[in-house]
Amino acid sequence: MKTGMTRGPRRLRLAAIAATAALVLAGCGGSNIKQTKTSSAGGKSCGELNIAVNPWTGYETNAHLIGYVAETKLGCKVNYQDVKEEVGWQGMANGTIDTIVENWGHADLVKKYITQQKTVEDAGPTGSKGIIGWYVPPWMAQKYPDITSWKSLNKYASMFKTSESGGKGQLLDGDPSYVTNDEALVKNLNLNYKVVTGGSEAALIQSFRSAEKNKTPLLAYFYEPQWFFSEVKLVKVNLPRYKPGCDANPAKVACDYPPYKLNKLISKKFADSGSPAVKLVKGFKISNDDQNLVSTDIAEKKMDPDAAAKKWVEANPAKVSAWLK
């Protein structure tokens, strides 16, 4: 017993000493592994680039396209940070994130971080156009042609009932962090529906896929650019037309989502750092179709995002060199 008691700490101490020795040795040991990457672009070296990655495939595409080019052409060390949209803004404000590469509006955050705190800057449009709305699978639009107008939604509400919708029709939403006015829309348009959360982009896609396959009714929140449209051509339900300012008060919204000009954001700190990646982020542009191409590779063909980015970058050298000009 006595030896057992004293032996432990001593052993621990010895272990600690040895571990430290190992680390010191590791520090000064010679290395034959070639230090591969050096900055090829002249001028200031790139250093680290922290890109926020929001949870949808289209975003992932943008992030890895920029990341791949930054790594291979500018010699940056790219860190992908998996965060939700608002957390990404917060991260730019406190300096842990350098850029958001597909931003959907967020007027309240623009006001807070860009106008008031001045910790975030707009880095120009991505060139893709964003659409948010309510969609039904194609078979429904064929069978019930008038379903594409919000006015007839109440007529069909009973069809969309599920165990989760409390006797009303179900409107399926995506990730809790997505931009949505759906609760307010249902209330203000007096629709007999309940918003039920699906949880993620994949859950929405899965639901649409099985709804189309089994010809079951489904009404869900969705968005473009979106690779899934090339697999199933979903049909958008028309809500009351958007007019500028009709969505000013989030609780009183009774109109469709605005057409989004998606843009990029960079933190003030990163913008002032002089990193060559700032120019890349500002110059980055991609069309909906190009983004969908890469997204299909990632989501449908399960390619590694970096490999998918590499494939597109190598196939489109002209577009890529335009980003760096």
Place this chain on the structure above:
Amino acid sequence: MTTLQAPPGRPGPNVKEEQPYVDTAPNRHTALWLAVTVAVWVVGWLIFRGQDTRTLSFQDLNGFHRWLNDLRDSIQLASSRGNWFFHGVIGNISAFFNWLVGQLQELVSTPAFPRPVPQIGWLGVLALLAWVAYAVAGVRSAALVLLSVLGFGFLGYWGDSIDTLIITVLAVLICCLIGLPLGIAMARRKAVSVAVTPVLDLMQTMPAFAYLAPLALIFGIGASSAVVCTLIYALPPLVRITEHGIRSVPETTLEAAGSLGVTKQQMLRRVQLPMARRTIVVGINQCTMAALSMATIAAFVNSPGLGKPVIAALQSLDVGGAAVSGFCIVIAAIMLDRTTTAASERAEKLNRGALASVSRPGVMLMTVVLEKLPRWATEEQRGRRPLPSPLFRRAVLALTFIPVLVAILLSRQYLSLATFSSSANVGPRIATAVSDLTDTVVNSVDTFTNAFKNVISYGLLNPLQSLLGEAPWWLMAAVLISVAFFLGGWRPAAVTVVCEAVILGTGLWHDAMVTLTMTLVATVMVMVLAMLLGVWMGRSRPADTVVRPVLDTFQTIPPFVYLVPALALFSSSRFTAIVAAMAYAVPIATKLVADGIRGVSPSTVEAARSAGITSRQMIMKVQLPMAREALVLATNQGLLYVLSMVVIGGMVGGGSLGYLVVSGFSQAQLFGKGIAAGIAITALGVMLDRITRYAAARHGRI
């Protein structure tokens, strides 16, 4: 109840258990009063249905939520404008942790720019870890570590696994720095204990997500938030067990030492600490396990580690990916658990003692932690051989360190020894196989599982939700208070009043009632399964041998991982959340039931059997009634486990409070509401815990 004759009891403290159940307590007519309460409730619900339900729709905020939002804004502003506290103190702490974790990562897991690989490659890390395990825990542990760490590489999650270990070990080290002195202080001064215990209770009942958002706000996203939230989660078990260990040093020993005239300092160093050492190591073990499970959830604040692939799999509904990365977490858990356990050089006997003595009212979730030890991975040698001399041991350690150094050097020289070869990576293949298998299974059973979901949802969940959620708040409040009173007396009733006031204050009464409904339905289902499995295991040794490892595995897998198959089977719904909660709560409840059944004295069982009763009668009339205490404890633990899954359930369609917490984390205007929901969940937890604890104290004793 039964009229069995008690066999002559053995002498000693066990004699009490030998007696047949006799209801000597004052006859309180509990069942009658509960029936009256329910009758009043249903009648009241029929009359006032839909009035005063205190429903707050999803986007609406009350003053409290807005106040929390404003608080958040001013903190953010303060830290960006260089406030001394948020920018100076917290900012530097955060920067330090980020730097430290970054350095450690470059040392062993991520490329140390401009090198394309970490400072020490996989071979060096492998050798070093195995050597450390050998030094602190022995040769078997070293072999286990060797296999486990190789497993990380073969499964294709080398970097993420090592990152998880970094965060876990760092958090445990800090826990020890804070927790050991605190536990000692609590054991020595009553006042400290009284002051700290409620805080620890709170830390353990508060859902991790509720403090994740404020932490990310203050510490920024990244490694530092991860370390801090892991710290909050893993500290309480260490403090509690340390306190318990020092407290349980026998009074006579202290008196004997005292009569020799030792000072307080000497008493602590020479008597209390050495005698409590084994218990304290149990505490470190528990702390490590808690830290590991939290390190996964910390991926939500962008912590490096295995949580990332798990969450990515959840987002892309990739069952295979979740399975493989989850398997890495299980490996890490077994490795850490077995090594720390072996390091404590003691058998599980001590463990059991600790389990029994700390599971009293007031120590929330204690058994939870203590039960979470997979025992089957390795058992260190039972029979002790004579120990070699310390000098010899040190010589062996020094000698074995030479190959470690060589391995480190080699891993710095050769690329193939630095990065784990991707051709050896079998992870994707396993993932594809698991995904295909799941697809087949899901496609063939999904009509059945959906039918089952609908039966439970329409038959049980919806009516009960309507009864709880659509009754006026004052009626529900009164019903809960009287249930607490009739089950446990005035104390839990008083606690219930306070908790109800807190829930009303958060403005989320209706959501809390919906959450309560789901918690109750899930607990009922947990108990049904636990009774079936537990009775089977308690009565049959072979059954126990087969089932227990499965339960151990389920307790080790972080709850996130089984969300993915649950989603695949039931899509997003409240029922899916219930299934996930069951997967988490059934193991602990089953083990408690099984232990209770086995604890019924063999002589009683023998006597009943000789009276010629059937096995059905044996279960219903003898074993279950005699194991009542274990059943109530199992219900209590089942409830708390289910409740701790509320937030995670919110991600798969659970709705109500859990969903609010998740949304608060990702939508700026819901920040305050999410925190309020976290507070409401905590209040629900305290209320349910106290009611079941006191009910156990009153009705469970035999």
